[in-house]
Amino acid sequence: MPCTSIPQVIGEKxxxxxxxxxxxxxxxxxxxxxxxxxxxxASVLPTGFVESRLATGLDPTSLEVAPDGRLFVTEKxxxxxxxxxxxxxxxxxxxxSVDNNNERGLQNIILDPNxxxxxxxxxxxxxxxxxxxxxxxxxxxxxxxxxxxxxVLLRLGFSKTTVHNGGGMYFLDGKLLITTGDGGDxxxxxxxxxxxxxxxxINPDGTIPTDNPFYTSAxxxxxxxxxxxxxxxxxxxxxxxxxxxxxxxxxxxTWEEVNEPIAGKxxxxxxxxxxxxxxxxxxxxxxDPFFAYTHGEGCAITGGAFYNPVNAQxxxxxxxxxxxxxxxxxxxxxxxxxxxxxxxxAxxxxxPVDIKIGPDGSMYYLVRGSTNSxxxxxxxxxxxITYTASQSPFISAQPTSQTTSVGGSVTFTVGASGSNPLTYxxxxxxxxxxxxxxxxxxxxxxxxxxxxxxxxxxxxxxFGSATSNSATLTVINNQAPTATITSPVAGARxxxxxxxxxxxxxxxxxxxxxxxxxxxWWVEFYHDDSGLHTHPTVSATSGITSGSFQVPLSVHGFNxxxxxxxxxxxxxxxxxxxxxxIYPNRSTYTITSNPSGLQLFLDGESIFTPYSYTTxxxxxxxxxxxxxxxxxxxxxxxxxWSDGGAVTHSITIPAANTTLTANFTxxxxxxxxxxxxxxxxxxxxxxxxxxxxxxxxxxxxxxPQATGTVTTFSLTPKLRADFYGFRYTGFVDVPAxxxxxxxxRSDDGSQLFIGNTLVVNNDGLHGPEERPGNIGLKAGK
Numbered sequence: 136m137p138c139t140s141i142p143q144v145i146g147e148k149x150x151x152x153x154x155x156x157x158x159x160x161x162x163x164x165x166x167x168x169x170x171x172x173x174x175x176x177a178s179v180l181p182t183g184f185v186e187s188r189l190a191t192g193l194d195p196t197s198l199e200v201a202p203d204g205r206l207f208v209t210e211k212x213x214x215x216x217x218x219x220x221x222x223x224x225x226x227x228x229x230x231x232s233v234d235n236n237n238e239r240g241l242q243n244i245i246l247d248p249n250x251x252x253x254x255x256x257x258x259x260x261x262x263x264x265x266x267x268x269x270x271x272x273x274x275x276x277x278x279x280x281x282x283x284x285x286x287v288l289l290r291l292g293f294s295k296t297t298v299h300n301g302g303g304m305y306f307l308d309g310k311l312l313i314t315t316g317d318g319g320d321x322x323x324x325x326x327x328x329x330x331x332x333x334x335x336x337i338n339p340d341g342t343i344p345t346d347n348p349f350y351t352s353a354x355x356x357x358x359x360x361x362x363x364x365x366x367x368x369x370x371x372x373x374x375x376x377x378x379x380x381x382x383x384x385x386x387x388x389t390w391e392e393v394n395e396p397i398a399g400k401x402x403x404x405x406x407x408x409x410x411x412x413x414x415x416x417x418x419x420x421x422x423d424p425f426f427a428y429t430h431g432e433g434c435a436i437t438g439g440a441f442y443n444p445v446n447a448q449x450x451x452x453x454x455x456x457x458x459x460x461x462x463x464x465x466x467x468x469x470x471x472x473x474x475x476x477x478x479x480x481a482x483x484x485x486x487p488v489d490i491k492i493g494p495d496g497s498m499y500y501l502v503r504g505s506t507n508s509x510x511x512x513x514x515x516x517x518x519x520i521t522y523t524a525s526q527s528p529f530i531s532a533q534p535t536s537q538t539t540s541v542g543g544s545v546t547f548t549v550g551a552s553g554s555n556p557l558t559y560x561x562x563x564x565x566x567x568x569x570x571x572x573x574x575x576x577x578x579x580x581x582x583x584x585x586x587x588x589x590x591x592x593x594x595x596x597x598f599g600s601a602t603s604n605s606a607t608l609t610v611i612n613n614q615a616p617t618a619t620i621t622s623p624v625a626g627a628r629x630x631x632x633x634x635x636x637x638x639x640x641x642x643x644x645x646x647x648x649x650x651x652x653x654x655x656w657w658v659e660f661y662h663d664d665s666g667l668h669t670h671p672t673v674s675a676t677s678g679i680t681s682g683s684f685q686v687p688l689s690v691h692g693f694n695x696x697x698x699x700x701x702x703x704x705x706x707x708x709x710x711x712x713x714x715x716x717i718y719p720n721r722s723t724y725t726i727t728s729n730p731s732g733l734q735l736f737l738d739g740e741s742i743f744t745p746y747s748y749t750t751x752x753x754x755x756x757x758x759x760x761x762x763x764x765x766x767x768x769x770x771x772x773x774x775x776w777s778d779g780g781a782v783t784h785s786i787t788i789p790a791a792n793t794t795l796t797a798n799f800t801x802x803x804x805x806x807x808x809x810x811x812x813x814x815x816x817x818x819x820x821x822x823x824x825x826x827x828x829x830x831x832x833x834x835x836x837x838x839p840q841a842t843g844t845v846t847t848f849s850l851t852p853k854l855r856a857d858f859y860g861f862r863y864t865g866f867v868d869v870p871a872x873x874x875x876x877x878x879x880r881s882d883d884g885s886q887l888f889i890g891n892t893l894v895v896n897n898d899g900l901h902g903p904e905e906r907p908g909n910i911g912l913k914a915g916k
Contacts, residue, residue, distance in 0.1 A: 178467075178481045178518075183450075185529035185552040186520045190216070190223040193515035195501040197243040197302070197370070198489045202251055205278075206491075206499060208517060209258065211240035217278050218517060229273060229280040234261045235511060237671050239294075242268070242302030243370075247339065248309075255339070256280065257288070257311065259302045267293055268300055270313055272339075288341035289359065291330045294318045297671075303371035303382055310344060312336050312361065312396070314368035314382055321405040324364050325418065325858075327353045328827060332404065334368070334382070334396050336361035348399030364402035364418065365394070370489060372457075374441040379472075381425060381457060383436040391436040392424040393459060393470070416882075419855055426470055428477075433461030438490035438500065448496030449522050460487035460500065467500065481520070497521050511675050526554035527599035534590060534606040540613040540709055544579040549592040549603045560593045578608070586610035611707055616643035616653075618703040618713045622681070628720045629697070630753035631788070632688045635717070638681035641703030651680045655702045658684055661716075662695050672697065688755040695719065695751070719751040724786075725794040726758065733764050733771065734907075735797055744797070752790050759783040760797045761896065763874070763909040770874040770909050771799035806872055807889065809915030818844045819865040827858050831884050831898050834862045866916045875912055880905040 180186060194210040201207065206218035213233040217224045233240045239261045247255035254275040261268045268291040274284040288311070294300075296319030303314035317324050317332035324332025327349055336347055336359060343350070343358045350358045367385040374380070384392040384402070390409030394402055400422035403411070409427045411417055428436075439459040447454050456469040458480065467481040467490065485504040492498055497519050504514035523529070532550025539545045551557055551574070561571035568576065576590065589605040622638040629635055637656065641649035658673035673684050686697075696719070702712040726735060728744040735742055736759040750756075760782050762773035773782060777796040780786070786795065822839040826832065843852055845863075853859050869875070879885040879897045887895040887908065895908035 178483045180481050180520065180552055182526055182554050183524045184520055184522050185525075186518050186531045186550075187221075187529075188516055188518055188532040188550065189218050189221055189499075190517040191515075191535075192513050193501075193517070194512050195503060195515035195517070196241060196488060198491045198499055198501050198517070199244045199246055200491050200493045200499065201246060202494065204493060204495065206517065207244050207246070207256070208501070209241045209244045210515075211235060211511060213241050213260070215241070215244060215256075215258070215280075219278065223517075224278055226279060228275070228278060229256075229258075231258070231260055232263045234263050234265070236674050237297035238300055239297050242300050243304050245304040245306070245311075248306050250275070254281075257304060259300075259304060259313065261294070261300070267291055268302075268315070270304070270311075270337075286341075288339075289313070289330075289335070289337055289356070291315055292356075294331075295320045299367040299385075301365070301368045303368055305371040305373050305380060306339075307373060307378060307380065309339070310336050311339055312371070312380075314365065314371055316367040317365070317404070321366075324366065324404045325401070325406075326827065327357055327360060327363070330357060330359065332363060332365050333360050334362040334365070335359040336398075361398055362396050362400045362402065362422075364400075364404050364421075366404045366408070368394070369436070370438050371396075372440045375443040375445075377443075379441075381439055381441075383439045383459060384424075385435050385437070386430075389430055390427050391430070391433060391461070393426040393436065393439065393457070394422070395425040397422060426475055433464035433466070435462035436460070437462045437488045440490040440492050440498070442492055442498075444492050444496040445494045446496050449498075458490055458498070460484065460490055462486055462488065485516075525598075526596070528553035528557060528594040528596055528601040530594065530601050530603045533604045534592065536607040536609070538609040538611065538708065539581055540611050540615060540707075541581065541583055543581050543615075544577060545581065545608060546575055546577040547590045547592075547606055548575040549594065550574070551592075551594040551601065553594070553596050553601075554598055556596065558595050560595070562591050562593065564589055565591075581608070581610050583610050583612060613705070613707045613709055614644045615709045615711050616641055616646070616649060616703045616705040618701050618711045620699065620701050620713060620715045623699070623715065623717050625715065627717050629686055629717055630720055631686055631751045631755070632753050634683050634685050635697070635699075636681065636683045637699050637701075639701045639703075640680070641701075643703075643705040643709075645707075646705050649703050649705065651678050653703050653705065654678065654680055655704075656682060657700045659698050659700070660695065661698055688753070693721075693749055720753075720790060721749050722752050722788060722790055723747055723749045723792040724788055725792075726797070727794060728760075728797045728799060730766065730771070730799065732766055733797070733799060735760055750788055752788050754788045755785050756788070757783065757785055758795065758797075760799075761906075761908065762799065763911070764799070764907075765874055765876055765909045769801050770911055771801055774798045774800045806911040806913040807892075808913055809869065810866070811915045812866060815866045815916055818846050819848070819863045820844055821852065821864075822862045823852055823854070824860045824862070825855065825858060826860065828860065828884075831860065831886055834860065868916055869912045869914050872913050873911070874909055876907050876909050878905055878907050 194212045195208055196211050197209045199207040208216045212235050213231040215228040217228050241260040243259045245257045247253055256273045256275055259270050269287055270289045272286045274281045298319045299316030301314045301316035305312050313335040315331050315333050323329040337343055347361055349360045353360055365384050369383045369385050371382045380396050382394045382396055384394055386408050401418045401420050403421055410423050437460050442453050442456050458467055458469055460467045465484045469478040469480055485502045487500055487502050489501040499519050502516050503512050529552045531552050534547040534549050537545040559572050559574055561568045561576040585608055588608045591605045592603045594601050618641050620639045622636055641653055655675055655677045657675040660670040660672045696716050698714050698716050700714045702710055704710040725747040731744050733744055738756050760773040763770045775798050823841040824837050825840050877887055877894050879887050879895045881897055884898040886898055889910050894910050895906055897906040
C-alpha cells in the first residue's frame with residue numbers, strides 16, 4: 136500500500152452512551168397533576184424503632200446537626216431553616232437569592248468543626264443570574280445569620296446544564312472538601328481544566344493547599360482538584376473516630392456507587408461505572424467503588440451516614456454500620472464496612488435525600504415526597520428515628536387539621552410505628568367511625584354541619600395501643616376558583632425555535648377576578664418515544680398572568696409535546712389547577728442517495744438510504760456524505776446534495792414533506808499509484824503527543840513527546856492514561872488493483888489517510904465506534 140498515516144488517534148478515553156438517566160434520575164418520575172394535598176405515611180422500621188415527623192411543607196436538599204442538637208435544613212429555594220427542640224423556627228436562619236431551575240438551587244450545608252466558638256456555616260448554592268455554583272461561608276448569631284456576612288470561598292465554574300450539581304461537603308484534617316457533579320457534561324469529570332465531576336480540597340479561607348495532588352499539573356483554581364472521575368457525587372459522610380469518608384455518587388443507567396475518596400485517584404466516569412471487569416479500559420490511577428449496586432435495587436443513591444454517634448442509642452449491631460438511601464426505591468439500608476454485606480432498615484421512605492446521625496444517637500432523614508421534586512416541592516419533611524426497645528404502637532405522624540369548602544373532600548392520615556400487625560380505628564368527636572380502619576380516613580361531600588368536628592386515630596397491636604392528637608375539620612362556604620388558559624389556544628401547534636407565549640385568567644365566586652399574585656405557572660416537556668418521561672422547561676413561577684419560553688432547535692424524539700400548567704388560589708387558600716397541551720407541527724423528511732443504498736449520516740448517526748422519518752417542523756439537523764463508498768463492487772464518489780449544501784451541512788425541516796438526495800458518481804478506472812520504496816521494513820513509526828483536544832489537532836504543527844517504532848497499532852508507548860494522541864505512518868502491500876475498504880474503530884477520534892487523501896474520518900469525542908472508507912489502489916507498496 137502507498138505511504139499512509141494510519142491512523143491519527145486521540146487518546147482521551149471518553150464514552151458517549153446512547154441514553155443517559157440525567158434526562159432521567161430526579162426526572163424519570165412521571166409528572167402527574169396532583170390536586171389533593173400530600174400526606175406522608177411513616178416508614179416501616181425494625182421492631183423497637185419508632186419515628187416522628189419534625190417538620191413539613193419544605194423544599195429540602197440537605198441536613199446538618201449542630202453540636203447542641205439543632206437541625207439546619209437547606210431548601211432548594213434558598214432558605215435555611217432551623218429545627219430547635221423538635222420545632223421548626225418561624226424565621227429562617229438565612230434566605231438566599233438562588234437560581235431554582237430544575238436541579239439548581241441551594242444544595243448543601245456544613246458547619247465548621249469549631250462552629251460552637253466561631254459560628255461559621257458553609258453552603259453550596261447557585262446565586263440567581265450567575266449560572267455557576269459557589270461555596271460561601273456565613274457567620275451565625277444565635278438562630279440567624281449575621282447580615283452581609285457572606286464570604287465567597289470558591290466559584291465552581293460555568294454550568295452547561297441545570298442538572299448534576301453534586302454538592303457534598305466535609306471537613307478532614309482541617310481542610311474543606313467539596314464534591315461536584317459533572318453539570319450534565321460528561322467531558323468534564325476527566326479534565327484537569329474543570330472543577331466539575333470532582334472532589335475539591337481547599338483551606339477554610341478559600342486558599343488552595345499546596346499539597347493537593349494536582350497542584351503542579353493543574354493551573355489556577357483547578358489546583359483545588361483532589362480526585363476526579365465522578366458523575367453526581369451527592370453526599371459525603373465522615374466516620375467519627377476513624378475519619379473514614381464515603382461519598383454517594385448517583386449513576387447513569389446501571390450502577391449506583393459509594394466511593395471512598397483517596398487523593399489523586401480517578402473514579403472512572405464516564406468510562407467506567409460500578410466495578411471494573413476484565414478487559415474494561417480504566418484511566419490511570421483508577422479506583423473501584425467501595426460499594427455499588429445495580430438498578431435492580433434502586434436508581435439514585437442519595438444520603439449516607441455512619442452510625443458512630445457520641446451516645447449510641449441503636450442496638451450494638453448497628454454501631455459502625457454505614458446507612459445509605461435510595462431516592463427512587465424509597466429505602467434506607469445498611470452496609471457492613473468489613474464484609475460489605477447489605478441489610479434492610481427502613482422501607483416506604485418517600486424520596487429520601489439526606490441522612491444524618493445526631494450526637495444523641497437519633498437518626499434524622501429528609502424526604503422530598505413529590506414526583507416532580509427535582510424542580511420544586513412543598514411536600515418535603517424532616518423525620519427522626521429513635522430506638523425505644525418498646526414494641527407498642529407509637530404515633531410518628533399526627534393527623535393535621537384540614538379546611539375545605541362545602542361539597543369538598545378531606546383526608547386525615549396518621550403515621551405509626553411498632554410491632555406489626557398494626558390496626559387502626561378512626562373516631563369522630565370521640566366516637567368510632569364504622570369501617571374507618573386504615574391509616575387514612577377520607578370524608579367526602581362535606582357539609583357545613585361537619586365544621587368543627589374532630590378526628591383522631593387509635594392504633595393498636597398485640598403489645599398496646601396509642602391515640603393520636605385530634606385534628607379539626609373546618610368547612611367554609613366557599614367555592615373553588617376557576618383557572619382558564621387563554622393562550623396558547625386549544626389545538627395550537629408549534630415549530631422548533633418558536634417562542635411560546637402563555638397567558639390565563641383566574642376568577643372566584645367570592646373574590647371576583649384574581650390578581651397576578653394568585654397565579655402559579657409551570658411547563659413540562661413530555662417525551663414518549665421509549666417510555667414516557669418529562670423534562671422541566673419552566674419551573675414553578677408565581678406572580679404573573681402571562682409569560683413565554685422558547686422551543687429549542689434541536690430534535691428530541693418524535694412523540695413529544697409540552698404541557699403548560701396554571702394554578703390559581705383564592706383568598707381562602709382554595710386552589711384549582713388546569714393545563715393545556717400543545718403538540719408540534721410535523722412533516723416527513725426523506726433522505727436518499729443516487730444510487731440508492733449508500734451510507735449517509737444524520738446528526739452523526741449512520742443511516743442507509745432511503746431513510747424517512749417524521750419530526751418537528753423547524754428543527755435543525757446535520758447531514759453528512761462520505762466517500763468513496765463501495766456498493767455492489769462499484770466505487771462511488773460524492774458529487775453534490777440536491778439542496779446545494781456542502782458535504783456536511785445543516786438542514787431545517789420544512790412544513791411540507793421533503794426529500795433530500797445525495798448524488799454520487801461511479802468511480803473511474805483511475806487508481807492511486809504506489810510509492811514502492813526500495814528499503815521498506817516491517818512495522819510502523821509513531822509520534823506520541825500529549826494535550827487536551829475535542830478533535831484531532833494538526834499534529835505536524837506540534838512537537839511530539841516521544842517517537843519510535845511498533846510492530847502493530849499499539850498504545851503501549853503512551854506516557855499517561857489520558858489526554859494523549861498518536862500518529863502512525865508506514866507501508867503495506869496491496870496485492871492487486873482494485874477498490875479497497877478500510878476501517879478504523881476508536882474511542883475517541885481517529886482518521887486514516889492514504890498519502891494526503893482522507894479515507895476514514897472517525898474524528899471527535901465518542902465511544903467505541905467503527906467507520907469505513909473506500910479508495911482505489913494499484914498493486915504495490
